Amino acid sequence: MSEFSIVGRRLPKVNAWAHLTGTALYADDIRLPRMLYGRLLRSTQPHARIKRLDVSRALAHPGVVAIVTGADMPEKMGIMPSTQDETALAVDKVRYVGEPVAAVAALDEDTAYDALSLIDVEYEPLEPIFTIEEALGREDVKIHEDSRRANVFKEVHLAFGDLDAGFAAADLIRDDWSFFEGTTHAPIETHACVASYDGDGKLTLWTATQVPHYLHRELEKVLKLPRSRIRVIATPNGGAFGGKSDPFGHEFSAALLSMRTKRPVKFTLDREEVFYAHRGRHPVKMHLRTGVKKDGEITAVHFQSYLDGGAYASYGIATTYYTGALMTVTYRIPAYKFDGVRVYTNKPPCGPKRGHGTTQPRYAFECQMDKIATELGLDPIEYRLRVLQPGNSRTVNDLRITTMGLGECLRAVRQATGWDAKREGLPKGKGIGVAGSAYISGAGLPIYWNPMPHSGAEIRIDRGGGVTVMCGTAEIGQGSDNMLASVAAETLGILPEDVHVVSGDTSLAPVDLGSYSSRVTMMAGNAVRDAGLKLRALLFESASEKLGVPVARLATAYRRVYDLQDPEKHLSFVEAANLAESRHGTLVAAGSYTPPAGIGGSYKGAGVGPTPAYSYQASVAEVSVDLETGTLTVDKITTAHDCGRALNPANVEGQIEGSAYMGYGEAIVEEQIFRGGLHKKPSLLDYKLPTSLDTPELEAILVETNDSEGPFGAKEAGEGPLNSVIPAIANAVYDAIGVRFDETPITAEKILDALGKRDNRGVTKDRIGPDGLGDGKVDPRRAMRRLSASTDARERKKTAAPVD
Amino acid sequence: MTKSLVTLRINGESHTVAAEPHHTLLEVLREELGLTGTKHGCELGECGACTVLVDGQQMLSCLVLPQQIGMAEVTTVEGLANGPVLHPLQTAFAEEGAAQCGYCTPGMLLSAKALLDAHPHPTREQMAEAISGNLCRCTGYTSIYEAIEKAATRA
Numbered sequence: 001m002s003e004f005s006i007v008g009r010r011l012p013k014v015n016a017w018a019h020l021t022g023t024a025l026y027a028d029d030i031r032l033p034r035m036l037y038g039r040l041l042r043s044t045q046p047h048a049r050i051k052r053l054d055v056s057r058a059l060a061h062p063g064v065v066a067i068v069t070g071a072d073m074p075e076k077m078g079i080m081p082s083t084q085d086e087t088a089l090a091v092d093k094v095r096y097v098g099e100p101v102a103a104v105a106a107l108d109e110d111t112a113y114d115a116l117s118l119i120d121v122e123y124e125p126l127e128p129i130f131t132i133e134e135a136l137g138r139e140d141v142k143i144h145e146d147s148r149r150a151n152v153f154k155e156v157h158l159a160f161g162d163l164d165a166g167f168a169a170a171d172l173i174r175d176d177w178s179f180f181e182g183t184t185h186a187p188i189e190t191h192a193c194v195a196s197y198d199g200d201g202k203l204t205l206w207t208a209t210q211v212p213h214y215l216h217r218e219l220e221k222v223l224k225l226p227r228s229r230i231r232v233i234a235t236p237n238g239g240a241f242g243g244k245s246d247p248f249g250h251e252f253s254a255a256l257l258s259m260r261t262k263r264p265v266k267f268t269l270d271r272e273e274v275f276y277a278h279r280g281r282h283p284v285k286m287h288l289r290t291g292v293k294k295d296g297e298i299t300a301v302h303f304q305s306y307l308d309g310g311a312y313a314s315y316g317i318a319t320t321y322y323t324g325a326l327m328t329v330t331y332r333i334p335a336y337k338f339d340g341v342r343v344y345t346n347k348p349p350c351g352p353k354r355g356h357g358t359t360q361p362r363y364a365f366e367c368q369m370d371k372i373a374t375e376l377g378l379d380p381i382e383y384r385l386r387v388l389q390p391g392n393s394r395t396v397n398d399l400r401i402t403t404m405g406l407g408e409c410l411r412a413v414r415q416a417t418g419w420d421a422k423r424e425g426l427p428k429g430k431g432i433g434v435a436g437s438a439y440i441s442g443a444g445l446p447i448y449w450n451p452m453p454h455s456g457a458e459i460r461i462d463r464g465g466g467v468t469v470m471c472g473t474a475e476i477g478q479g480s481d482n483m484l485a486s487v488a489a490e491t492l493g494i495l496p497e498d499v500h501v502v503s504g505d506t507s508l509a510p511v512d513l514g515s516y517s518s519r520v521t522m523m524a525g526n527a528v529r530d531a532g533l534k535l536r537a538l539l540f541e542s543a544s545e546k547l548g549v550p551v552a553r554l555a556t557a558y559r560r561v562y563d564l565q566d567p568e569k570h571l572s573f574v575e576a577a578n579l580a581e582s583r584h585g586t587l588v589a590a591g592s593y594t595p596p597a598g599i600g601g602s603y604k605g606a607g608v609g610p611t612p613a614y615s616y617q618a619s620v621a622e623v624s625v626d627l628e629t630g631t632l633t634v635d636k637i638t639t640a641h642d643c644g645r646a647l648n649p650a651n652v653e654g655q656i657e658g659s660a661y662m663g664y665g666e667a668i669v670e671e672q673i674f675r676g677g678l679h680k681k682p683s684l685l686d687y688k689l690p691t692s693l694d695t696p697e698l699e700a701i702l703v704e705t706n707d708s709e710g711p712f713g714a715k716e717a718g719e720g721p722l723n724s725v726i727p728a729i730a731n732a733v734y735d736a737i738g739v740r741f742d743e744t745p746i747t748a749e750k751i752l753d754a755l756g757k758r759d760n761r762g763v764t765k766d767r768i769g770p771d772g773l774g775d776g777k778v779d780p781r782r783a784m785r786r787l788s789a790s791t792d793a794r795e796r797k798k799t800a801a802p803v804d
Numbered sequence: 805m806t807k808s809l810v811t812l813r814i815n816g817e818s819h820t821v822a823a824e825p826h827h828t829l830l831e832v833l834r835e836e837l838g839l840t841g842t843k844h845g846c847e848l849g850e851c852g853a854c855t856v857l858v859d860g861q862q863m864l865s866c867l868v869l870p871q872q873i874g875m876a877e878v879t880t881v882e883g884l885a886n887g888p889v890l891h892p893l894q895t896a897f898a899e900e901g902a903a904q905c906g907y908c909t910p911g912m913l914l915s916a917k918a919l920l921d922a923h924p925h926p927t928r929e930q931m932a933e934a935i936s937g938n939l940c941r942c943t944g945y946t947s948i949y950e951a952i953e954k955a956a957t958r959a
Contacts, residue, residue, distance in 0.1 A: 012898035019906025020894040022841020022881035026907065029840035110824070188845040188853050188941050189907045238843070238907025239941045271846040477905025477942050650901040654947055658904065661944030684850035684939065692932040692945045700946075 005557035006490040007712045010650040013482035014496050015236070015475065027192035027208045027235040032264040035194070036065055036105040038254055039112040040267070041119050042276060043094035043101055046130075046346035046677025047143065048123035050092055055102060058118035063111035066260045067119070068253055069102045075222045079214060079246045079351075081448045083153075083313035085144055086349075088222055088252035094123070095143055095311035096348050097677050098276025103253035105265050128346040128677050132285055132306045133774045135343035143311060143344040151344040153309050154320045158605055160396040161335030166300025170291025172375060176368050177287050177770045178742035180360035182308065183670040184280035185353055186689055189238020191277055192268040195254035199262075204231045205255055208238065210245040210474045211514035214447065216506045218247040223255055234504030237476035237515075241662070242352035244476070245516045246279050246314055275682040279351030280672055282319055282342070283308040284360040285773060288368055296376050296383050300335040303327055305361060306773060307342040307350070314351035316342050318447075318608050322357025325609030327365060328395035329438045330406055330616070331387045336396050346677055352516060354662060355722045358439060366435035366727030367742060370734065379423065380434050380731065381414050384618075391705075398601030402613045403705035403715075405642025406436050409618035412640035412701045417620045423735075429625050431736025435727035436618045439720030441644075441710065442519025444595045444610035453592035455523040456510030459488055459531045461587040465559065465574040467494060469531075470502040472512035473524045478718050479651045480520045486647055487525045487711050491532030492539075493556025494573055510590065518716035521647065522612055523593045525711035530591025535580075538587065542579035543571050596709070612709040615716045616642040619660070619724035621732040627755060630748035632668055632733065633696075637725055640701035644715030649702060655717040656700035663725030665690045668745050742769025810870045814839070815883025829873060830854045830865035833880060841881040841910050845939070852938035855911030856880050862918045862937070881910035884917065892955040893917060902951035904942035912938045916952050925956050 002008050018024035055067045070091035078084035090101045102119050106112035127141045135143075135151035143151050167173060193207035203225060209215050212234040220227040237244055250267040257265040269277060285306040291299040305323040309316045324338030355362075373383040384406075389395065391404035413434065414420070422432045446454060457471040469488045473480045485499035502508050512524050536556065543561040544551045553564050562570035571579070581587050600610030619639040625632055637660045646652040669688045673680045681687040700721075706713035730741045739754040746768075749758065756764040807822040810832065821836040830847070833839045833856070845851035847866045854865040857879040884891045893916050896902070903909040912935060919926055919934035926934070931949050940948065 010899070010901075013901065013903075016898040016901075016903055016906075017894075019903045019909050020881075020890070020897055020913070021885065022839075022910050024906055025840070026843070028844075029834075031838075186941060187905070187907070188851055188939060189843070189905070190845065237905060238845075239905045241941070271848065271850075477907075479901075479904070648901075650899075650947075654901045654904055654943055657944035657946045658942045662941070683848065684846050685848070689939050689941065691936045691939065692948075693936045695945050698944045698946050 004490055004712065005493065006486050006496060007647050008649065011496060011648060013479055013651065014485045014499065014501065015481045024236050026189055026238050027194060027206050028268045030194045030206050032194065032196055035264040035266055036107065036257065036261060037109040037112050038103055038105045038250070038257060038265050038267040039109065039116055040100040040250055040253065041102040041116045043090060043097055043099040045094055045123045045125055046097050047126040047128040048094050049126060050090065050094060050121060051124045052120065052122040053102065054120040057120065058104060058115040061115045061118055063107040064104060064115045065107065066105045066257050067102060068256050068260070073222050073252055073256060077218045077222050077247055078313050079315055079447060080313060080317055083317050086312045088249045096346050097679070098348055099311065100249035103257060105257040105261060130345055130347065130674065130677065132308050132343055135345050143346060147344065153313065153342045153344050154317050156320055156340045156605055158324065158397065158603070159337040163300050163302060163335045163337050166335035167291045170299045171294045172372070173289060173291045174368055174372060175289045176364065176742060177772055178364040178367065179770045180284045180363050181744045182281050182283035182350060182672040183353065183666045184275060184278055184672045184687065185241035185243030186684070186687065187239025187241060187243055190269045190271060190274050191244060191248060191250065193251050193254050194264055194266045195258040196264040197258040197262060202229045202231065203255055203259065204233065205251060206233045206235050207251055208244055209234050210237065210240050210476055210516055212474055212504050212506050213472055213511050213513055215247050215251065219252065219255060222252050223259070231507040234474035237474065240476040241354045242356060242516065243279055245514065246351055248277060271684060272682045275679050275687065276348050278310065278348035278672065279314050281353040281359065282350040284323060285770060286361060286364045288364045290368060290372065292372055294376065296372065296378055296386055298331060298333050298387055301327065301333050302337040303361060304339045307340065308345055309342045310345055310347045310349040312349040314349045319352065319357040321605055321608035323361045325397070326358045326438055327361055328397050329399055329401060329614050330389055330436055331384065332389050333396055347674055354659065355439065355719050356517065359723050359726065362437050362723045363727045363744065366437070367730050367740065370433065370731040371740065381410050381419060384436055385410055397609065398606065399609050400599040402709055403644065403707040404616060405703045405705040406438070406616040406618065408703045409616055409640035409642055410436060412703060413618045413620040413638050416699065416701060417622065417638050419620060429627050429736055431732040431734065432620060432622050433728050433731025433735050434618065434620050435724045435731060437720060437723035438614045438616050439716060439723060440517055440611035441522040441613045441615060441716040442595070442611055443517040444599050445607045446513055453527070453594045455512040455527040456590060456592045457524060457527040457531045458510055458588065458590045459528065459535055461535060461577045463578060463581065465498060465577060466500060467492060467498055468500045468502060469528060470509040471524050471528060472504060472506065472509045473520050474504045474515040476515045478515065478520070478655065480515060480524065482651065483521050483525055483647060484528050487528045488532050490712065491529050492536055493561065494559050518719045521714050521716060522710050525714060526593040527591045529711045530593065531589045534589035534591065535587055538580040538584050539576040542583055543576045546571060546579060613644060613707040613715045615720040617721045617724045619728040621725065621728040623729065623732040623736055625733065625736045625751060630752035630755065632746055632748065632751060634664055634668065634729055636697040636699065637664060638699040638701065639721050639725065640703050641717065641721045642703040642705050642715070643717045644707040644710045645704050645713035646702050647712060647714050652702060652717045653700040656721040657698045659719065659721035660698045660725050661690060661695055663722040664696060664729065666744060667726045667729040669747070671745055738766065740767035742767055812870055812873065812878060813875055814878045815880060823870065828866050829868045829870050832870050833865060839880050839882055843907055843910055853908055853911045855914050855938060857914050857918055860918060860921060862915050879914065881913055884913055891917065892958040893951065896951040896955040900947045900951040900954060902943060902947040908938055908940045912940065912948060920956060920959060924959060926952065
């Protein structure tokens with residue numbers, strides 16, 4: 001019998017019913033009296049100076065009420081305070097096709113849309129930059145004038161341990177280049193918001209955001225309106241995955257247009273616009289050099305990442321550090337060097353997508369681990385088990401590790417998949433592969449430096465036994481409202497259905513930093529538990545006196561406060577609450593959570609990587625490759641995830657399955673790619689998301705390590721499981737056809753190319769992937785010229801080839 | 805634009821509303837009738853979020869004009885429950901965690917209902933086929949299959 005009454009049970013989410021009956025109000029479902037409808041005019045140019053912007057014809061169009069442009073909100077903004085390089089609407093220059101330039105509010109959406117074509121914009125085109133290589137080399141073209149070196153946004157270099165000695169001691173040194181293609185979140189709900197500036201001079205913004213608190217701060221800065229007069233309400237997000245965690249132009253535009261017109265204003269992006277809003281996975285080129293002894297023990301790792309950041313900063317400074325930071329938490333690494341560069345290009349800004357910055361390097365690392373195992377003649381699971389970073393340890397880059405369940409995860413997937421037999425006996429075209437990974441349970445530092453809590457929660461107990469939990473978290477579908485209700489219910493001894501959750505509202509709920517970096521269960525969970533324990537102490541004090549039982553012998557569950565020795569001796573929760581209220585007054589308590597000190601180092605850049613506890617996961621992918629058509633079918637993905645403790649196993653499994661699904665999409669088909677600055681696939685028809693018919697069988701296995709940092713031992717569940725899936729698929733493809741994919745996505749076209757069947761030339765390849773930055777030559781500009789020439793030659797050949 | 809009157813049968817009730825003649829069933833449901841349970845994710849027939857049933861058949865409400873429907877019976881998520889009694893699919897989706905963000909859920913529920921009405925005990929293959937036009941970005945579809953299976957045993 002479990003020691004818990006709620007934790008560990010497969011209960012329906014408290015907010016499920018609204019979703020299932022169609023009554024949940026997402027941002028676009030909100031309609032207010034006299035509401036106006038907004039549309040954004042977006043740039044048609046990848047890089048251009050705005051010579052003239054004239055809205056007079058549009059303003060004269062019947063039904064148009066107001067228009068704002070960049071000049072109305074020139075204040076720089078952006079999610080990271082140290083790198084704010086964006087404005088709500090473009091000022092003077094546009095830097096990507098799709099960048100918002102002006103915003104119209106009209107009586108209806110059709111009119112707002114019509115008015116966009118009446119806005120006169122004259123652009124002076126500037127030379128655009130689209131690739132990492134160009135961005136690094138072109139001093140003469142600056143996307144942002146204040147970039148010090150070419151178009152470099154951020155450059156970081158960190159070194160730990162004796163790298164030279166490590167490589168000198170190695171028996172085998174592997175050098176691998178790889179490339180992880182950019183992808184986007186594609187939540188099914190497009191971004192939307194409603195702003196209402198009311199007669200009392202107060203602004204309310206309902207918006208599909210993951211970060212109501214950070215948005216609150218940016219609104220104050222840009223609108224010049226004190227935060228005390230702004231209320232941000234995060235509506236239920238219809239999927240987010242990192243894509244709704246920046247402040248966006250439409251949010252500021254709605255707010256300012258409402259302030260100007262004194263009417264509510266709604267903006268709802270269409271699907272194409274979501275591809276421009278982006279902030280998705282960075283395309284990253286990577287070089288990884290690893291030294292190992294004959295037995296596989298790692299002696300040194302040198303990792304270099306080149307991130308294509310798109311036109312603006314977004315979370316880029318964190319992303320850059322994240323590509324290096326978590327390489328050390330899975331396997332023992334005594335010496336480690338990391339160089340990371342993020343550049344600006346004239347494409348929609350990249351940002352955080354599920355696994356933020358750690359997904360790409362994990363792909364490079366786990367594919368290389370597979371190669372090392374092959375070279376050393378070791379089983380890939382056995383090899384990983386040999387070199388595991390131990391639990392309760394510190395990594396070479398000074399990250400503190402508490403529980404470490406990667407070993408258990410690897411053993412679990414080995415057993416569940418029948419790994420040993422399948423590694424031996426699969427025919428050509430069938431393969432099985434493995435990978436491990438890790439993720440943070442919340443970033444150890446907030447995005448703006450401050451000594452205040454990362455999460456705050458308030459609980460109020462009503463005289464009838466109802467409990468209200470208030471917390472600034474944003475419900476993005478990950479189940480945060482249910483987590484808040486469950487932790488409160490477990491702590492106070494009631495049922496989740498007794499709890500009313502108020503979340504994501506900056507006026508009603510204490511600050512929580514937001515639903516990003518998988519921080520909510522760890523941080524908001526601990527804050528709610530803290531508040532609940534304070535109230536429980538009051539209930540126990542009164543109950544102890546009434547029942548004549550010492551406090552130490554009291555417990556609470558199922559709406560009762562009872563004697564552990566004689567559970568029939570009890571008070572109802574309502575009786576205990578009423579006694580406590582009589583004695584102490586209104587039953588309200590606040591709780592908060594700040595990550596512990598000492599979880600990371602003190603070097604510059606040490607702020608990214610530390611977390612209260614790391615989650616771990618292992619995936620096994622089983623694949624079939626059609627040797628004639630190149631079609632890759634993933635038959636099954638099995639993922640074991642060390643979640644600390646599953647507060648609700650059904651929901652944790654849902655996160656693992658959802659991560660596996662999303663990783664699968666990135667591995668085989670998804671790519672956010674461009675031609676001449678134009679998005680090649682800005683629709684769900686072209687940017688393919690796996691449908692039910694495509695998605696493989698997904699199995700989720702829970703590994704519980706019960707971490708002392710988490711509420712009831714819980715760690716994160718939403719992001720880490722994605723990281724192991726993608727390299728597991730690549731490693732399975734190698735097992736099937738003997739071709740290494742040092743590049744995503746693994747398409748049929750690339751497989752045929754490797755098998756020598758794409759153009760019937762018969763030239764086979766044992767790997768698909770980059771050979772360097774550009775073509776590996778020192779001068780990226782020369783490299784680019786060569787790349788471009790070879791691309792042209794390929795295109796010419798394609799055109800000339802007979803069609804059959 | 806001039807609005808014209810249109811009469812629709814929705815969830816067993818008759819409604820007459822004024823709507824722009826070029827507005828889709830999706831827009832009329834959401835904007836004119838306040839039935840915002842039906843969602844939109846692309847308005848191009850790609851995502852399936854706007855799925856409703858028309859005379860029991862799945863239909864993308866973003867690709868159809870009310871005039872094309874005539875007096876056919878439209879079922880939206882708001883009409884799925886039988887009065888206060890939830891449809892077995894709704895309870896099963898809650899129990900299996902088949903709705904994460906909930907945004908694809910209304911369309912998914914209606915596709916699942918059309919399936920169960922035609923095949924009370926569907927196979928996994930039939931389920932995958934039936935919901936293949938409804939994109940879900942959260943679940944990986946597994947919990948949705950489990951929920952449909954559970955509902956099938958209770959219907």
